[in-house]
Amino acid sequence: MNSEGDGEADKHKAKMQKIKAARDRMNEDRQGEKGLIIVHTGPGKGKSSSGFGMILRSIAHGMPCAVVQFIKGAWDTGERRLLTEHFGGLCQFYAMGEGFTWETQDKARDIAAAQRGWEKAKELIRDPSVQMVLLDEINIALRYEYLDLAEVVAFLRDEKPFMTHVVLTGRNAKPELIEIADLVTEMAVVKHPFRAGIKAQAGVEF
Missing domain, CATH: 1.20.5 (Single alpha-helices involved in coiled-coils or other helix-helix interfaces)
Structure with missing residues (x-):
């Protein structure tokens, strides 16, 4: 040289x-270390994907974890198959939703499903053996007022065990939730194939 x-x-x-x-x-x-409140929001793709990435990291570290799905529960998703069929010993998985509100067209049913999901979420978060809980699409349930925002915020702020991580996904996260969070990421849209007439595809969307 x-x-x-x-x-x-x-x-x-x-x-x-x-x-x-x-x-x-x-x-x-x-x-310092502490259990984090983590919010993935915004109009872009990748909010749930990022949350499931954290769940897989937890599993790789031998950390017991759990997933509660508030909306996509009726879907047969790749992440659901993977976690239930291969990692059930480390990750509890609860698909509590019944699909998007425009599919069910039954507000009372949607509210009841969200409430069941929230009760299960509180149980899992309180469990000292569970180190990370993913609340997938809970922001949608909060946006449509299927859950009481003040109750969710108060529980996460006051009752979440100190070392438990909680991940909340879904667009339009409420300002009150963002305020108490330790980590907030907003996914932006640059391009999306759906706008070009391409449907949701296995391995990419679910």
Whole structure:
């Protein structure tokens, strides 16, 4: 390598050393741990997918976890098959929903299903052996007022065990929920195949 190339390599190495030193100092200042309230919201795809990714990480670490589905319970999804057929010992899975509200067309039925899901969610969150609970599409149930927002917020704020992680997905997350959350991610839409006439497909959407 010529001297000019050597100089560029040395500059790069020096720059990376500074970045590493800064990152090391940052990590030294952050030693605390706590169970997080995590919200995935926004109009873009990937909210549930990200939540299930965290569930799979928990399983990989041997951490007992659970899923409560508030809307998609009637669907035969890939994640449901995988978790129930292969990881039932570590992950409890409860499909409590009956489909989207425009499919059921029965508000009382939707409210009853959401309430059953919330009661199961509280039971799982209170269970000291469960370390992460995914509440899939609960934001939709809250948006349509199938659940009492104040009750959900108060429970997560006041009763969630200190080291339990709770992940809540669905678009249009309520500001009150965002306020108490530790981690909030909003998925944006750039392009989506549905707008080009392509239907939901196995392995991508479910």
